[in-house]
Amino acid sequence: MADVIGSALKRHEDIRLIRGKGQYTDDMKIPGMVYASMVRSPYAHARIVAVDTAEARRVPGVQAVFTGRDLKDEVGMVPTAWIPPDSDMKMTPHPALAYDFVRYAGDAVAVVIADTPYIAQDAADLVRVEYDAMPAVTNPRDAAKEGAPLVHEDIAGNVAFHWKAGVSVDEVFNKAEVVVRHEFRQQRLVPSAMEPRAAVAQWNAATDELTVWVTTQNPHIHRLLMSGMLGIPEHKLRVVAIDVGGAFGSKIACYPDEVVVSWAARKLNRPVKWTETRSENFTVTTHGRDHVEEVEVAGTKDGHIQAIRVKAYANLGAYLSTAAPGVPTILFGLIVNGAYAIPHASAEVFGMLTHTTPVDAYRGAGRPEATFLVERMVDLYSEAVGMDPLAVRKINLIPADAFPYTNPFTLQYDSGNYQGALAKALEMVDYQQFRKEQDNLRKQGKYVGIGFSTYVEMCGLGPSEVAGAVGFQGGLWESATVRVHPTGKVTVFTGASPHGQGEETTFAQIVAQELGLPPEDIEVVHGDTAKIAMGWGTYGSRTTVVGGAAIHMADQKVIEKARKIAAHKLEVGEDDVAFEQGLFSVKGLPARTVTFQEAALDAYLAWSLPKGMEPALEGTAFYNPENFTYPFGTHIAMVSVDPETGDIELMRYVAVDDVGIVINPMLVEGQIHGGLVQGIGQALYEGAEYDDQGQLLTGSFLDYAMPKARFFPKFETAHTVTPSPHNPLGVKGVGETGAIASTPAIVNAVMDALAPFGIHDLPMPLTPRKVWQAIAAKGGTH
Amino acid sequence: MYTAPFDYRRAHDTQEVVTWLQEDPDNTKIIAGGHSLLPLMKLRLASVARLVDISQVAELQGIREDMGGLRIGAFTRHAQLAKDPAVREAAPLLASAAAVIGDMQVRNRGTIGGSLCHADPAADLPAALLALNAELVIAGPGTERRESLDAFFLAPFITTLAADEVLTAIVVPRMVPGAKSTYLKRPHPASGYPVIGVAAWVSVSGGRVEDCRIALTGIGPVPFRAARSEQVLTGRAFSREAIAEAAREAAGSGTLEDDEDGYKSQLCQVYVSRALGDIAQGAG
Numbered sequence A: 001m002a003d004v005i006g007s008a009l010k011r012h013e014d015i016r017l018i019r020g021k022g023q024y025t026d027d028m029k030i031p032g033m034v035y036a037s038m039v040r041s042p043y044a045h046a047r048i049v050a051v052d053t054a055e056a057r058r059v060p061g062v063q064a065v066f067t068g069r070d071l072k073d074e075v076g077m078v079p080t081a082w083i084p085p086d087s088d089m090k091m092t093p094h095p096a097l098a099y100d101f102v103r104y105a106g107d108a109v110a111v112v113i114a115d116t117p118y119i120a121q122d123a124a125d126l127v128r129v130e131y132d133a134m135p136a137v138t139n140p141r142d143a144a145k146e147g148a149p150l151v152h153e154d155i156a157g158n159v160a161f162h163w164k165a166g167v168s169v170d171e172v173f174n175k176a177e178v179v180v181r182h183e184f185r186q187q188r189l190v191p192s193a194m195e196p197r198a199a200v201a202q203w204n205a206a207t208d209e210l211t212v213w214v215t216t217q218n219p220h221i222h223r224l225l226m227s228g229m230l231g232i233p234e235h236k237l238r239v240v241a242i243d244v245g246g247a248f249g250s251k252i253a254c255y256p257d258e259v260v261v262s263w264a265a266r267k268l269n270r271p272v273k274w275t276e277t278r279s280e281n282f283t284v285t286t287h288g289r290d291h292v293e294e295v296e297v298a299g300t301k302d303g304h305i306q307a308i309r310v311k312a313y314a315n316l317g318a319y320l321s322t323a324a325p326g327v328p329t330i331l332f333g334l335i336v337n338g339a340y341a342i343p344h345a346s347a348e349v350f351g352m353l354t355h356t357t358p359v360d361a362y363r364g365a366g367r368p369e370a371t372f373l374v375e376r377m378v379d380l381y382s383e384a385v386g387m388d389p390l391a392v393r394k395i396n397l398i399p400a401d402a403f404p405y406t407n408p409f410t411l412q413y414d415s416g417n418y419q420g421a422l423a424k425a426l427e428m429v430d431y432q433q434f435r436k437e438q439d440n441l442r443k444q445g446k447y448v449g450i451g452f453s454t455y456v457e458m459c460g461l462g463p464s465e466v467a468g469a470v471g472f473q474g475g476l477w478e479s480a481t482v483r484v485h486p487t488g489k490v491t492v493f494t495g496a497s498p499h500g501q502g503e504e505t506t507f508a509q510i511v512a513q514e515l516g517l518p519p520e521d522i523e524v525v526h527g528d529t530a531k532i533a534m535g536w537g538t539y540g541s542r543t544t545v546v547g548g549a550a551i552h553m554a555d556q557k558v559i560e561k562a563r564k565i566a567a568h569k570l571e572v573g574e575d576d577v578a579f580e581q582g583l584f585s586v587k588g589l590p591a592r593t594v595t596f597q598e599a600a601l602d603a604y605l606a607w608s609l610p611k612g613m614e615p616a617l618e619g620t621a622f623y624n625p626e627n628f629t630y631p632f633g634t635h636i637a638m639v640s641v642d643p644e645t646g647d648i649e650l651m652r653y654v655a656v657d658d659v660g661i662v663i664n665p666m667l668v669e670g671q672i673h674g675g676l677v678q679g680i681g682q683a684l685y686e687g688a689e690y691d692d693q694g695q696l697l698t699g700s701f702l703d704y705a706m707p708k709a710r711f712f713p714k715f716e717t718a719h720t721v722t723p724s725p726h727n728p729l730g731v732k733g734v735g736e737t738g739a740i741a742s743t744p745a746i747v748n749a750v751m752d753a754l755a756p757f758g759i760h761d762l763p764m765p766l767t768p769r770k771v772w773q774a775i776a777a778k779g780g781t782h
Numbered sequence B: 001m002y003t004a005p006f007d008y009r010r011a012h013d014t015q016e017v018v019t020w021l022q023e024d025p026d027n028t029k030i031i032a033g034g035h036s037l038l039p040l041m042k043l044r045l046a047s048v049a050r051l052v053d054i055s056q057v058a059e060l061q062g063i064r065e066d067m068g069g070l071r072i073g074a075f076t077r078h079a080q081l082a083k084d085p086a087v088r089e090a091a092p093l094l095a096s097a098a099a100v101i102g103d104m105q106v107r108n109r110g111t112i113g114g115s116l117c118h119a120d121p122a123a124d125l126p127a128a129l130l131a132l133n134a135e136l137v138i139a140g141p142g143t144e145r146r147e148s149l150d151a152f153f154l155a156p157f158i159t160t161l162a163a164d165e166v167l168t169a170i171v172v173p174r175m176v177p178g179a180k181s182t183y184l185k186r187p188h189p190a191s192g193y194p195v196i197g198v199a200a201w202v203s204v205s206g207g208r209v210e211d212c213r214i215a216l217t218g219i220g221p222v223p224f225r226a227a228r229s230e231q232v233l234t235g236r237a238f239s240r241e242a243i244a245e246a247a248r249e250a251a252g253s254g255t256l257e258d259d260e261d262g263y264k265s266q267l268c269q270v271y272v273s274r275a276l277g278d279i280a281q282g283a284g
């Protein structure tokens, strides 16, 4: 049998998904089910004067209308589950339904529950809410200003936390030959998963149990948090998320909506469904990014970067969402030196509250922001010292013999060969030739540019001890049970919660390889707290790294026990039994064998087991990683800019990623492509904007430019393979690399193209109009 | 989101449509492909008490020859326009504009009549139809009137159509034999609607531009003809210089929107120049 690990198996889950047989939350239909529609604030900031539900209640088919006051004493606040250490973080009380103030346009104030979703929405329009509108602030810098409207009355200056890392680098800067300063704006992004959020809750009055089907990336975290809010103990609360149609971080958070629906299901003793509309998805599902960053780099005249200093204002919206505080701190500030051996670094972050939709993780979560600023600064510094940005990268990249490498924030990069990935990318792109052509084209009035991103990121969140140390209110290990049935078929239970990535296939490949079984004999079960003991979910590229490793550990337990059974059957010592490709054999006597299936059957019949052995065959493991994993690589973008229109054409995109061992190359390719599209989307197309009153101006796909397939050339991808030394599978994680690496590669390329105009930076997204305006401001084409 | 409740009727002839519109003109709306109307109703920006479905009205369908031109039923879908042999032969400009509307699903639902009556300033077809000198056939209570498309659009989403009138057909004169045409569209990265769309045809005889028509959409409050550009070209050699000069006159031929920085004027110039350049190359 050929190796299953490393082969491009087609996705097992697609058989149901492409036939419309998926089991998404909104597919749930329960007899007697009623439907919820939320009444949301049109104001970004207002005092709720009165809520009149009388007219809505009178609509035939309306079962109930509840307001913030109805829930106030029965439902706890929506919690924040990440408290960065030493940051003096203030909690932002977030009622499931607002009853005193609304703090962003979309904040829910009431819920209507009716026999059909149509009646529910019609009646929701009839709930009369009297608001006393108040001034709003939407920009994180403005929010910090004296006299800015306060989002939460008792949080002074709208500063939810102030976090610092690293040691003072002032002295290095004072003595430096070259200092480059720049300010960047990471615009706000709307994650836009294909499936909007949804929740269905069912109360079982006989057992006092609540079941909630919900679009989540982490059902067990949802259970934990909702248990607290609803006062329903964990053993009486089941959270199910079988098929989830994408999330990109936006389904980590515990939202008011699912809590409201759960509470109402118990109150009414009827199943209640709520499905988000696309418009709601734009206004109430968490957004991503949104920083203002002041960055300084100190270095020598000959291209050695000595220090980086970062001060960021992170816009976190109106309430601190579940994981929000960790994103601009731990996942950002600790890795602002990127892939470079910059000896000195410090980071300081103000977590700012504004009257906008809460911001939480979005694909890459913190690491794209860090990568963007350091990759852009390398280019700006190169320009300042008059050197080629590629040469400066070569000087400063962490050398291959420096691993494990401890960065200035004491993160330990596990393994890497950054020069190797760069070299591979340069095999695919003839850099000198490009520079020659660029010169010639410029003479003809044509502007092309090349941009690099030699990135590293941290994945596989993470060791639980570190989770605790950095204030994450949970563990970050993962669970796996590999249950072998009497016939040798296998069910795998994982605490990770894939939602489109394809781990039903990847995980089956791991088990198939290790137990020597055909992949179709293996079923992977995830996303149900009643079936899976515990788990921490899918985010931070941790699923295969941590969840996959747990499966590997569980496999070892299964093999160990089956080997004992086989040895017993073969009447030899355990050490004399080899196991290969599903067959136990006596070492040196290859004819004497026991199949894995025979061992499984023996385990269950238990007619003749080794003395003292318990029957059955299954392995459960709880894998707590030793460290994060650090994927890396080199991305190169080549663009041409049309000075007449400002249009940017992406001519080529080369991505060399080192994600460690590749289990399924097709799935890895898919993850990279998706990430690239989102990262390039940020560079060129996407951007959420608010007006001064806090109204979202980009609230639909008419205005918010979600990138389309036709915007892109064929991506050229390749890999180097540097296994993670501490991960039993050698994997590093691939879910976010594309989104992390690509944004600065594109912006660097565009700025390279625009260099003859004296343009060094433009705010993202680099729309044609902005590019054209910048060229016009510099006197137009020449 | 869901629409508010509404009443639905399916009409079988034009008279029935007019009668139902007349009963309550302010709260009744024709539904054709529904691809502009339904989104408005779902966002609850349009409140409609009754929809009159015209998809089964035979008189509003079909494309036939009419006095040297084409008579296109108002309920003709974009996809039909794009592939219909008579349209491609007599008015290829219309077929090429229809072919780049939205995506395949949109083209399979949306209709020419719906697009014109909706009067979205960023719709594609108006540019092509203006350049083709199209005329509209409009039925009202007891009347039928004809109107040049030039006069039809008053403001964004507002036309001369009364609440109890139905657009029944669009009459498109056959293009001058030998004329070359193009529709050049710059799709908005989010909506796919044109940021600017330029429809143009040029007929060249003896090296000179005998006749031409250029119309722009997406760039102003209403689609407009680049009459000044047409004047520059007519009678001139179809040269690079003439094209450049014509392109410079495009923006001044109509009213632009959102042009404080001059970007929209720039797009007018660039797109008219490129459209004419494409034609010149095709005309070789």
Ligand SMILES: Cc1cc2nc3c(=O)[nH]c(=O)nc-3n(C[C@H](O)[C@H](O)[C@H](O)COP(=O)(O)OP(=O)(O)OC[C@H]3O[C@@H](n4cnc5c(N)ncnc54)[C@H](O)[C@@H]3O)c2cc1C
Residues within 6 Å of the ligand: B029, B030, B031, B032, B033, B034, B035, B036, B037, B038, B039, B054, B074, B075, B100, B101, B102, B103, B106, B109, B110, B111, B112, B113, B114, B115, B116, B117, B118, B120, B122, B123, B124, B125, B161, B165, B166, B167, B168, B191, B192, B193, B194
């Ligand atoms: C995703 C999407 C993308 C799109 N992209 C584009 C694009 O790129 N370019 C573009 O031009 N358009 C685009 N459209 C719009 C599309 O072309 C619409 O179909 C068209 O504008 C309206 O046609 P309809 O038949 O759907 O009209 P409907 O939505 O049914 O009606 C529109 C309006 O016209 C009225 N009406 C319809 N027919 C008549 C009639 N015969 N007499 C009187 N009044 C009538 C209706 O009462 C209504 O007010 C897009 C639409 C969608 C949903």
